[in-house]
Amino acid sequence: MKPKVSAKDVARHVGVSVATVSNVINNVNKKVSEETRQRVLKAIEELHYQPDFTARSLAKGKSNxxxxxxxxxxxxxxxxxxxxxxxxxxxxxxxxxxxxxxxxxxxxxxxxxxxxxxxxxxxxxxxxxxxxxxxxxxxxxxxxxxxxxxxxxxxxxxxxxxxxxxxxDDFLAGKLACQYLMARGHQVIGFLSGGIQTSPVNLKRYEGYQEALKEAGLTSRPNLVLEDSVSFEGGYRMGLRIAQEYEKSRKGESVTALFCAADIVAFGAIKALREKRIKVPEEISVVGFDNLKTCDYLIPGLTTVDQGxxxxxxxxxxxxxxxxxxxxxxxxxxxxxxxxxxxxxxxxxxxx
Amino acid sequence: MKPKVSAKDVARHVGVSVATVSNVINNVNKKVSEETRQRVLKAIEELHYQPDFTARSLAKGKSNxxxxxxxxxxxxxxxxxxxxxxxxxxxxxxxxxxxxxxxxxxxxxxxxxxxxxxxxxxxxxxxxxxxxxxxxxxxxxxxxxxxxxxxxxxxxxxxxxxxxxxxxDDFLAGKLACQYLMARGHQVIGFLSGGIQTSPVNLKRYEGYQEALKEAGLTSRPNLVLEDSVSFEGGYRMGLRIAQEYEKSRKGESVTALFCAADIVAFGAIKALREKRIKVPEEISVVGFDNLKTCDYLIPGLTTVDQGxxxxxxxxxxxxxxxxxxxxxxxxxxxxxxxxxxxxxxxxxxxx
DNA sequence: ATAGTCAAGTTAACCGGTTAACTTCTTTGG
DNA sequence: CCAAAGAAGTTAACCGGTTAACTTGACTAT
CATH class of the missing domain: 3.40.50.2300 (Response regulator)
Structure with missing residues (x-):
């Protein structure tokens, strides 16, 4: 077991007090001459001295x-x-x-x-x-x-x-995503997220989505606004419900796009839609949120809101x-x- | 700023020494009477005392x-x-x-x-x-x-x-994956991984793959054994090369399956194949390695070697x-x- | 009755640094 | 020429615990 070298060792080696060693390390300029500083630094180098953060932490009350x-x-x-x-x-x-x-x-x-x-x-x-x-x-x-x-x-x-x-600005982000879809001709757009009331972030995105629809003279459909856990599984479950809505809706009235407040939710939803033989994006377009690396893995790649x-x-x-x-x-x-x-x-x- | 309560405070409150407080905390049974122990514990509770790990770490030479x-x-x-x-x-x-x-x-x-x-x-x-x-x-x-x-x-x-x-046992795992593919009728199987020589793990999987082929009387084709970085991008690049091989091969001779030594490589490879209009799994089957959660996200879901x-x-x-x-x-x-x-x-x- | 044990604590050194207060020597100003 | 100031260190207390060694009193064995 290699004995740990402490400030004391350095001090002894140089022939100064530990206080001086400490001062050198902490750059207390006004306390130590340039010559001594150099000698201490040299000794630190030679002995491979590494200050102990535990001790420093205790003394300084700062742990880094x-x-x-x-x-x-x-x-x-x-x-x-x-x-x-x-x-x-x-x-x-x-x-x-x-x-x-x-x-x-x-x-x-x-x-x-x-x-x-x-x-x-x-x-x-x-x-x-x-x-x-x-x-x-x-x-x-x-x-x-x-x-x-x-x-x-x-x-x-x-x-x-x-x-x-x-x-x-999640409000803006939600609005942006929704407008992006509307600009491509979508009018019936679902919103999938984790709890809207429990998460301020989701709430804002939801409000942005609502605002975008409103400004375009559209309204959201309650049964297309879904909440579940922010997870692949949650997304999957919501996707199944969207698939049901899709199946039972009449032509020209069915949902054509989803805005998911998290990429991972979008992943799950897409999986569910595909399993129900609903084509993404041909039948239902999907926009996510986060821009995870994983977005690239999917086929189709997920269009999403990047947040760096x-x-x-x-x-x-x-x-x-x-x-x-x-x-x-x-x-x-x-x-x-x-x-x-x-x-x-x-x-x-x-x-x- | 709430003053931090130390062992000293507890000791004073109970009317014992800090050593006794320390002994109670560390369950040094033979040192403190049951009654004192209870009183100390009570004080700890009341004062919301929490031992300082930094100090303990310094004293014990153990940081947890x-x-x-x-x-x-x-x-x-x-x-x-x-x-x-x-x-x-x-x-x-x-x-x-x-x-x-x-x-x-x-x-x-x-x-x-x-x-x-x-x-x-x-x-x-x-x-x-x-x-x-x-x-x-x-x-x-x-x-x-x-x-x-x-x-x-x-x-x-x-x-x-x-x-x-x-x-x-990566050798066995590689063999297993390869045999799984062969059991389904595949004879021309590619191997995609990170550096085979630089990673013992990949080497073993590769050797297992080779062994399985050999036992079946088959041989691997050098241009179907690819190395790149263990990443989505690496997998993508290898996928493109496999696609090329696929295109130029003649009927009955073309690669029909890939064993990827990491799921993430498989993700990239599948992406590349799909972009080149090669159907997975109909034209080329893919087996990964790791069983990441992400395997579920893809379509098709990735068949893989689970390693918990x-x-x-x-x-x-x-x-x-x-x-x-x-x-x-x-x-x-x-x-x-x-x-x-x-x-x-x-x-x-x-x-x- | 007396030495020897044991239980239940206490004391104080220590872990490895930091830092306020003090010393010593040199320099500067009036 | 002497007091004050400044430079360069040193000393020692402290951070908040742990633990070996010591103390004290009660109990046991002879």
């Missing part, structure tokens, strides 16, 4: 640790990360990890599990800040606020007073670190731009 | 931190986690996180970046153990071995002397923690069973 809180799915007793089901979180997490690394922070992850106290989780390791992915249940959020550490909310409650938030997920993760970590390091005065509420990415899941409607 | 080392992709200067491109890693990570959490450990992630010293990364936080995902470059591995902490290798060099490893990714992650974390806690005498080398999951990407060959 970013907590990433991931939503979970319950499958029986096991509560596993949604990360495994929705590539969305993987892309986001990758962006966060990248930026955190660049700025000298490490990323520690956990699922948001009902039985677990997030406050305790964060506190026991003195985390410097946390990022919430996905919908953040109020109780968890409040628990964290009591800690008074920087928090970034992603696609959650926009404009939580004392947290940063990153998202998009990876970049969003980078941004989130950046803001969090900025705040931690005191570079931010006020809370930031960022609305990222979105854009439609055209693939092959949309075409003009044809007569039934 | 598991490092997960993720492979990266280089795109220009940015080296982002492969996690964002291949759902495989997300499933694995989810499994790891779950089991780690159950056993009282936290998970900290990083990419394996050439310029970064993994040894330093692990050492500076006193991590208790690490899990390597994907191919592990030797230099990185050796660097870590010098630390003498438990290491689990996933799908990497099988049987690295002093590390645990988890994988499958999530469970593999759970197992990895379990072994790592077992070792950390001294419950393991020797290195474990686990070969998980695999099985074919049938979906819709395979059918008997038809005359061209």
């Amino acid at each position: 640790l970013l907590g990433v809180l991931l939503p979970i799915t319950q499958a029986g007793d096991d509560e596993s990360l949604l990360l495994k089901d929705n590539p969305f979180y993987a892309e986001l997490l990758s962006g966060i990890e990248f930026e955190a690394g660049q700025r000298g922070y490490d990323v520690i992850i956990t699922g948001i599990r009902p039985e677990q106290s997030l406050k305790d989780w964060v506190r026991k390791r003195n985390m410097d800040g946390v990022i919430f992915l996905g919908i953040t249940p109020e109780p968890f959020l409040n628990e964290l606020k009591a800690l008074h550490i920087p928090v970034v909310l992603m696609d959650s409650h926009p404009k939580q007073g004392d947290c940063h938030s990153i998202g998009h 997920i990876y970049h969003k993760g980078v941004l989130a970590a950046g803001i969090l670190v900025d705040d931690i390091e005191g570079k931010l005065e006020a809370c930031r509420h960022i609305q990222l731009p979105v854009r439609i990415v055209e693939r092959d899941s949309v075409c003009p409607p044809r007569e039934k | 931190l598991l490092g997960v080392l993720l492979p990266i992709t280089q795109a220009g200067d940015d080296e982002s986690l492969l996690l964002k491109d291949n759902p495989f890693y997300a499933e694995l990570l989810s499994g790891i996180e779950f089991e780690a959490g159950q056993r009282g450990y936290d998970v900290i992630i990083t990419g394996i970046r050439p310029e970064q010293s993994l040894k330093d990364w692990v050492r500076k936080r006193n991590m208790d153990g690490v899990i390597f995902l994907g191919i592990t470059p030797e230099p990185f591995l050796n660097e870590l071995k010098a630390l003498h902490i438990p290491v689990v290798l996933m799908d990497s060099h099988p049987k690295q002397g002093d590390c645990h490893s988890i994988g499958h 990714i999530y469970h593999k992650g759970v197992l990895a974390a379990g072994i790592l923690v077992d070792d950390i806690e001294g419950k393991l005498e020797a290195c474990r080398h686990i070969q998980l069973p695999v099985r074919i999951v049938e979906r819709d990407s395979v059918c008997p060959p038809r005359e061209k």
